[in-house]
Amino acid sequence: MRFARGNAVVLSSFRVRHGGDLSTARRLFGSPPAGWLDLSTGVNPWPYPYGTIHPETLTRLPQEDALEALLAAARNAYGVPAANGLAAAPGSQALLQMLPAMRPRSRVAVLAPTYEEHTVAWRRLGHVVEEVGSLAECGEADVVAVVNPNNPDGRITDPGRLARTAEELAGRGGWLVIDETFADVAPEVSLASAADLPNTLIMRSFGKFFGLPGLRLGFVAGPPALVGSIASRLGPWAVSGPAMHIGVRALVDAEWIVRTRGRLAKMRRRLDDVLSETGLTVVGGTDLFRLVETAAAQDVYRRLGQAGILLRSFERHPRWLRVGLPPTPGALKRLSVELEGNRSGRAAGGRGRP
Amino acid sequence: MRFARGNAVVLSSFRVRHGGDLSTARRLFGSPPAGWLDLSTGVNPWPYPYGTIHPETLTRLPQEDALEALLAAARNAYGVPAANGLAAAPGSQALLQMLPAMRPRSRVAVLAPTYEEHTVAWRRLGHVVEEVGSLAECGEADVVAVVNPNNPDGRITDPGRLARTAEELAGRGGWLVIDETFADVAPEVSLASAADLPNTLIMRSFGKFFGLPGLRLGFVAGPPALVGSIASRLGPWAVSGPAMHIGVRALVDAEWIVRTRGRLAKMRRRLDDVLSETGLTVVGGTDLFRLVETAAAQDVYRRLGQAGILLRSFERHPRWLRVGLPPTPGALKRLSVELEGNRSGRAAGGRGRP
Numbered sequence: 001m002r003f004a005r006g007n008a009v010v011l012s013s014f015r016v017r018h019g020g021d022l023s024t025a026r027r028l029f030g031s032p033p034a035g036w037l038d039l040s041t042g043v044n045p046w047p048y049p050y051g052t053i054h055p056e057t058l059t060r061l062p063q064e065d066a067l068e069a070l071l072a073a074a075r076n077a078y079g080v081p082a083a084n085g086l087a088a089a090p091g092s093q094a095l096l097q098m099l100p101a102m103r104p105r106s107r108v109a110v111l112a113p114t115y116e117e118h119t120v121a122w123r124r125l126g127h128v129v130e131e132v133g134s135l136a137e138c139g140e141a142d143v144v145a146v147v148n149p150n151n152p153d154g155r156i157t158d159p160g161r162l163a164r165t166a167e168e169l170a171g172r173g174g175w176l177v178i179d180e181t182f183a184d185v186a187p188e189v190s191l192a193s194a195a196d197l198p199n200t201l202i203m204r205s206f207g208k209f210f211g212l213p214g215l216r217l218g219f220v221a222g223p224p225a226l227v228g229s230i231a232s233r234l235g236p237w238a239v240s241g242p243a244m245h246i247g248v249r250a251l252v253d254a255e256w257i258v259r260t261r262g263r264l265a266k267m268r269r270r271l272d273d274v275l276s277e278t279g280l281t282v283v284g285g286t287d288l289f290r291l292v293e294t295a296a297a298q299d300v301y302r303r304l305g306q307a308g309i310l311l312r313s314f315e316r317h318p319r320w321l322r323v324g325l326p327p328t329p330g331a332l333k334r335l336s337v338e339l340e341g342n343r344s345g346r347a348a349g350g351r352g353r354p
Numbered sequence: 355m356r357f358a359r360g361n362a363v364v365l366s367s368f369r370v371r372h373g374g375d376l377s378t379a380r381r382l383f384g385s386p387p388a389g390w391l392d393l394s395t396g397v398n399p400w401p402y403p404y405g406t407i408h409p410e411t412l413t414r415l416p417q418e419d420a421l422e423a424l425l426a427a428a429r430n431a432y433g434v435p436a437a438n439g440l441a442a443a444p445g446s447q448a449l450l451q452m453l454p455a456m457r458p459r460s461r462v463a464v465l466a467p468t469y470e471e472h473t474v475a476w477r478r479l480g481h482v483v484e485e486v487g488s489l490a491e492c493g494e495a496d497v498v499a500v501v502n503p504n505n506p507d508g509r510i511t512d513p514g515r516l517a518r519t520a521e522e523l524a525g526r527g528g529w530l531v532i533d534e535t536f537a538d539v540a541p542e543v544s545l546a547s548a549a550d551l552p553n554t555l556i557m558r559s560f561g562k563f564f565g566l567p568g569l570r571l572g573f574v575a576g577p578p579a580l581v582g583s584i585a586s587r588l589g590p591w592a593v594s595g596p597a598m599h600i601g602v603r604a605l606v607d608a609e610w611i612v613r614t615r616g617r618l619a620k621m622r623r624r625l626d627d628v629l630s631e632t633g634l635t636v637v638g639g640t641d642l643f644r645l646v647e648t649a650a651a652q653d654v655y656r657r658l659g660q661a662g663i664l665l666r667s668f669e670r671h672p673r674w675l676r677v678g679l680p681p682t683p684g685a686l687k688r689l690s691v692e693l694e695g696n697r698s699g700r701a702a703g704g705r706g707r708p
Contacts, residue, residue: 018590023419038414047413053596058568059401060392061561065377090444090570090594097589101455117589124586207415214412214595216444232478235451235471236372240444240594241568242407 019312019322020213025305032308037331038324040312042151042182042289044264045327047211048256050246057241066244073251074219078204079193085227088239088247092181092205092218093117098233099143099177099201100125106174109141111150111157113317115179118145135165144169147179149186152291152314152322153284156189163197170198175226178202184209184257185264185287192221199223201230206243208288209260210250217243264288267325270332275323278339290323297321300342307338373666373676374567379659386662391685392678394666396505396536396643398618399681401565402610404600411595420598427605428573432558433547439581442593442601446535446559446572447471452587453497453531453555454479460528463495465504465511467671469533472499489519498523501533503540506645506668506676507638510543517551524552529580532556538563538611539618539641546575553577555584560597562642563614564604571597618642621679624686629677632693644677651675654696661692 019040071086080086089095100122108122112131122143123129130141135157138144144165148157166176180202183190192202201222207213217239220230239247250256264287271290272282280292280300289312294300297320301313312322326332373394425440434440443449454476462476466485476497477483484495489511492498498519502511520530534556537544546556555576561567571593574584593601604610618641625644626636634646634654643666648654651674655667666676680686 018415020415021418022414023417041415043413043415047409050412053407055401056568058404058566058596058600059397060376061372061374061395061397061567062570063377064375090448091591093589093591094444097587101587121589212412213415213591214410216416216591216594233451233455235447235475237445237447237567237570240570240597242412242596243594246412 019310019324022310025310029305029308029310034308034334037309037326037334039326039335040310040322041213041324042286042322043208043213043324044211044260044288045325046260046263048246048250048253050212050249053242054245057245060241062237062239062241062244066241066248067239070239070244070248070251073248074204077251077254077257078190078202078219078221080221081193081195083195083224084221085224085231086219086221087227087231087234088244089218089220089230089234090216090238090240090243091207092179092203092220094216094234094238095203095218095220095230096179097121098230099175100127102229102233103127103143103175106142107140108143108145109138111135111144111146113153113314114147115151115181118147118177118179135161138165140172142169142172142174143177144174145177145179147181148189148191149182149286151182151286152289152312152320154182154286154289154291155284156186159189159191159194162191162200163194166197166200170200174199176200181205181208182286182288185261197222199226201226206247206250209257212246212250215243215246216240217247261287264325267332271323271325271335274332274336274339278336279343280321280339285322288325292321292323293319294321295319296346299346300339303342303345304335304338309335309338373664373678376664379664383659383662383664388662388688391663391680391688393680393689394664394676395567395678396640396676397562397567397678398565398614398642399679400614400617402600402604402607404566404603407596408599411599414595416591416593416595416598420595420602421593424593424598424602424605427602428558431605431608431611432544432556432573432575434575435547435549437549437578438575439578439585440573440575441581441585441588443572443574443584443588444570444592444594444597445561446533446557446574448570448588448592449557449572449574449584450533451475452584453529454481456583456587457481457497457529460496461494462497462499463492465489465498465500467507467668468501469505469535472501472531472533489515492519494526496523496526496528497531498528499531499533501535502543502545503536503640505536505640506643506666506674508640508645509638510540513543513545513548516545516554517548520551520554524554528553530554535559535562536640536642539615551576553580555580560601560604563611566600566604569597569600570594571601615641618679621686625677625679625689628686628690628693632690633697634675634693639676642679646675646677647673648675649673650700653700654693657696657699658689658692663689663692 204219206217284291558573560571638645
């Protein structure tokens with residue numbers, strides 16, 4: 001029970017290690033003199049310029065018309081057909097957490113390796129979860145969860161294949177859950193705009209692409225009855241006033257969205273150059289993060305952490321590192337210098353080789 | 355299904371009518387030239403002076419150490435014993451929504467009349483809910499939900515009686531759910547600081563007393579295993595960055611808390627004077643709202659709405675009106691003038707009498 005005693009209750013929420021946790025980084029590595037360069041997340045380093053947070057978004061209960069405006073903006077941005085339901089939540093994580101409580105004990109297939117919270121959330125509520133390597137291995141699963149594009153390897157699952165999976169699942173009362181947290185930088189793979197996908201829930205994250213994960217805002221689109229049930233379970237005032245206010249402005253800003261996609265793609269290419277120049281093999285990713293594979297991953301993680309650069313390592317995949325986008329050319333240079341020094345150190349001392 | 359189509363999904367979240375919804379008020383009454391005086395909520399009209407919202411609370415994922423600090427502050431403010439669990443959520447409403455998914459089909463007794471979302475949330479998930487007038491009528495219920503002090507009548511349930519109810523319920527595996535949303539202005543009735551209350555969950559709202567309901571922040575205290583299960587279901591990053599940042603500062607500000615209690619009590623007495631001077635009988639309430647009972651309630655509600663003053667009316671209690679605290683002496687005067695004019699109008703024209 002320790003996890004729930006005192007303030008240690010927090011530990012239960014962090015059973016899965018996540019990126020972006022500088023407080024844990026500080027415990028591991030101390031506080032770097034130059035400040036942290038946090039490349040451990042897949043969050044856009046150039047947040048949407050949200051301007052001022054008006055006090056009344058905090059001092060008043062979130063307003064019904066503000067929620068309507070937010071949903072209209074999200075519907076337009078994601079292309080959700082008028083016939084489909086759409087609901088807003090305090091983060092796509094909150095939606096992910098709800099789904100396992102909405103079904104009797106089910107057989108759940110999670111397309112893996114992927115963001116581990118899907119497996120954790122379904123398993124926690126007693127469902128039988130199997131992590132599978134492809135949709136062909138889903139067998140007779142009642143629920144299939146797919147992150148598309150995938151985190152951390154960027155794997156893209158063909159939308160047509162997903163549509164067929166949806167039909168198969170619906171035929172036996174099952175659900176297809178598509179987590180499109182990173183689809184803002186790969187809009188061509190999104191199924192949010194598909195009509196008539198039976199029993200399919202599409203989850204979208206606001207915070208990753210718009211660079212505002214602290215705001216807590218996410219959406220789910222899908223069949224009206226299913227989405228309506230989710231909205232009912234979320235209850236009134238699920239989304240904060242600031243999230244409504246900032247969300248609606250950002251989601252209608254088509255010019256910023258297009259420009260940001262270009263800017264992320266450009267920095268991603270520069271990051272790939274640095275990674276390959278310093279001997280790291282990029283094996284996947286999206287325009288919001290890159291995945292490298294190296295036998296020296298644990299050593300690189302530790303040495304860069306000691307130098308104040310936080311990457312994302314994976315307990316279950318010790319040869320992997322995920323690298324987020326540096327916010328500035330200077331930050332990219334700092335990464336380059338440390339990776340280069342690390343490579344020289346390893347080459348000279350032979351440390352970190354398995 | 356209409357509730358889940360298009361943006362009308364919002365309607366499903368507002369099946370129960372709530373205070374504070376100016377967008378609906380505008381549809382009913384138009385936009386008053388003098389601006390709305392919203393007295394339809396139980397929210398403190400003098401919000402905690404939260405200062406600046408630092409951008410990094412939005413641009414970073416909520417940090418683990420910030421959550422620990424928030425929970426420590428809440429634990430201290432509410433007096434939660436070290437042996438009890440404590441979890442933070444995006445609003446006490448979010449906690450209320452979760453509980454029905456955490457039990458098999460149960461018999462639920464809700465001490466009524468009260469905040470209707472308790473009944474709605476349990477019934478929605480298939481539990482058998484009975485609204486009862488006293489704890490003595492709870493019979494063999496598996497779950498008992500009590501709002502203490504109660505909304506809207508301010509009824510106080512004796513903590514000792516609640517403790518006995520907790521023992522009885524625990525004896526048959528049941529839960530006692532105490533919603534202490536308004537206990538900040540009646541700390542003597544809170545059971546948040548009680549140790550060894552079996553199977554008892556205490557819910558606290560941050561937004562009402564601190565005047566920041568748009569922030570979405572609430573807490574639940576209780577047995578570690580039960581609270582740990584809630585924390586797990588909430589998942590990581592349940593609370594936004596701004597909520598953590600503002601919440602921790604407000605909850606440790608003991609001087610502000612004490613001063614605000616006094617200020618609310620003083621304005622509540624002045625409001626009572628105005629209400630009784632204009633012929634309205636105060637039948638209950640807390641220092642955050644007053645309940646009046648009058649045969650002319652619907653007429654008063656409509657006439658004040660037309661004058662730009664929004665009160666809270668109750669579909670199931672047509673003789674009731676709930677009146678929140680005016681933010682200024684001028685606002686109190688405006689209320690007084692409109693209520694006086696309304697009384698004269700009714701006396702002269704005989705309108706609005708049942």
